[in-house]
Amino acid sequence: MQIILMGFMGSGKSVFGRKLAKRLNLKFYDLDKYIEQKYKMSIPSIFNTFDETVFRNIETIELRKFISKTDFVLSCGGGTPCFNNNMELINNIGTSVYIELNAAALCDRLIKSKTKRPLIEGLSPKELQQKVDTLLSDRQKYYEQAKITISGINLKPETLIEIL
Numbered sequence: 001m002q003i004i005l006m007g008f009m010g011s012g013k014s015v016f017g018r019k020l021a022k023r024l025n026l027k028f029y030d031l032d033k034y035i036e037q038k039y040k041m042s043i044p045s046i047f048n049t050f051d052e053t054v055f056r057n058i059e060t061i062e063l064r065k066f067i068s069k070t071d072f073v074l075s076c077g078g079g080t081p082c083f084n085n086n087m088e089l090i091n092n093i094g095t096s097v098y099i100e101l102n103a104a105a106l107c108d109r110l111i112k113s114k115t116k117r118p119l120i121e122g123l124s125p126k127e128l129q130q131k132v133d134t135l136l137s138d139r140q141k142y143y144e145q146a147k148i149t150i151s152g153i154n155l156k157p158e159t160l161i162e163i164l
Helices: 013-024 031-041 042-048 052-068 086-093 102-110 127-145 156-164
Strands: 002-006 029-030 072-075 095-100 148-151
Touching: 002 013, 002 086, 013 029, 013 072, 013 156, 029 031, 031 042, 031 052, 031 072, 042 052, 086 095, 095 102, 102 127, 148 156
Parallel strands: 002 072, 002 095, 029 072, 095 148
Antiparallel strands: none
């Protein structure tokens, strides 16, 4: 079983992914953490040292490696499905799951988050709201190609397990 979790930053992919993998007795991977460990650089450092295009290419290279893996839950970065035909790749790897939240809920979570996120770093709450609205609108067409869409509000592993 290969489950690939996707959704906007702050949607809970990593937290939920760990719980789901444990519940299903599967290996858990967080694509961003996987990249950070392999390249020995944080995602913000990759963005700052190179640029987003370099990061997105690295992301695709590492995502392709999951074609040969089995029995895992993979949490993708928020933008992963939106570049380099990754959405098609994700759907070929396994069961894609979009964790859906509206912009207001995402902003609330992102304001409270301690995780450094290069695309929103240093934004005021109003700027954050505008950025989330724009990015979410742009990314929606990719997220909606997921095989399964579930609400990120009060999400529990059992909710998805019942659907699978």
